Amino acid sequence: MMRKQIAAANWKMNLTLAQGEALLNDLFAIPTELGENQEAVLGIPFPYLTTVKDKLSGKQNIYIAAQNCYSKRSGAYTGEVSVEMLQSIGVDYVILGHSERREYFNESNSMLADKVNLCLEFGLKPIFCCGEALDIREAGTQNSYVETQLIESLFHLTPEQLTNFVIAYEPIWAIGTGKTASSEQAQEMHAHIRSVFAAKYGNAVADSISILYGGSVKAANAKEIFGQPDVDGGLVGGASLIAEEFAAIINSLKK
Numbered sequence: 001m002m003r004k005q006i007a008a009a010n011w012k013m014n015l016t017l018a019q020g021e022a023l024l025n026d027l028f029a030i031p032t033e034l035g036e037n038q039e040a041v042l043g044i045p046f047p048y049l050t051t052v053k054d055k056l057s058g059k060q061n062i063y064i065a066a067q068n069c070y071s072k073r074s075g076a077y078t079g080e081v082s083v084e085m086l087q088s089i090g091v092d093y094v095i096l097g098h099s100e101r102r103e104y105f106n107e108s109n110s111m112l113a114d115k116v117n118l119c120l121e122f123g124l125k126p127i128f129c130c131g132e133a134l135d136i137r138e139a140g141t142q143n144s145y146v147e148t149q150l151i152e153s154l155f156h157l158t159p160e161q162l163t164n165f166v167i168a169y170e171p172i173w174a175i176g177t178g179k180t181a182s183s184e185q186a187q188e189m190h191a192h193i194r195s196v197f198a199a200k201y202g203n204a205v206a207d208s209i210s211i212l213y214g215g216s217v218k219a220a221n222a223k224e225i226f227g228q229p230d231v232d233g234g235l236v237g238g239a240s241l242i243a244e245e246f247a248a249i250i251n252s253l254k255k
């Protein structure tokens with residue numbers, strides 16, 4: 001399988017610098033295997049990006065991600081962080097449209113389209129999050145809901161821009177709740193997402209896209225979820241704050 005398998009940590013708004021460094025020291029002390037088509041990505045708070053980037057020098061297939069960026073290029077936006085700033089300190093990935101950003105910071109599909117455009121312009125790779133809330137899942141309309149998120153934020157892109165793109169499917173009802181989607185539910189939605197891209201962009205583009213699952217991934221369930229044919233790894237919150245858990249999740253990636 002050629003497309004990338006990715007274990008991405010999302011620390012969210014947790015840990016001091018000292019705690020983060022201690023976590024990484026513990027993580028790097030545990031043997032993890034990252035093959036040619038596998039990556040670990042650390043989604044860490046803005047203030048620590050440079051320090052952590054320095055810590056990764058000489059390590060293979062481990063990258064850093066910002067958890068957000070602003071939707072404008074530069075200027076009088078006090079307190080915001082631009083994509084160009086992230087590029088200038090060597091950030092590799094940007095997590096975009098996490099459900100917490102959509103919910104608490106009113107990020108819309110069209111604002112996310114602007115963020116995606118800026119990331120691609122500056123050579124940063126988006127990890128584009130999508131996923132439905134519980135009421136939508138209960139109404140059975142999750143497929144069209146997620147499809148709309150993808151269409152409104154990504155369907156203006158060219159096939160070249162979407163080749164090797166990274167999507168994270170995170171059902172909101174499974175985030176931080178300990179309630180994981182079953183591996184069948186994950187596979188079903190991942191296959192749907194891939195078919196949405198295939199219908200517009202063709203199979204070659206759709207097959208190149210890494211689709212990560214997020215929502216209460218932990219060492220105990222990672223292998224089964226990542227083992228599904230259309231699941232290409234995970235975006236991991238709570239369990240990424242525990243070195244042994246995240247190391248085991250890295251080691252659960254498909255070869």
Ligand code: PGA
Pocket residue numbers: 010170174175176177178214215216217235236237238239
């Ligand atoms: P969780 O978070 O692993 O704590 O459920 C996942 C996420 O929100 O990215």
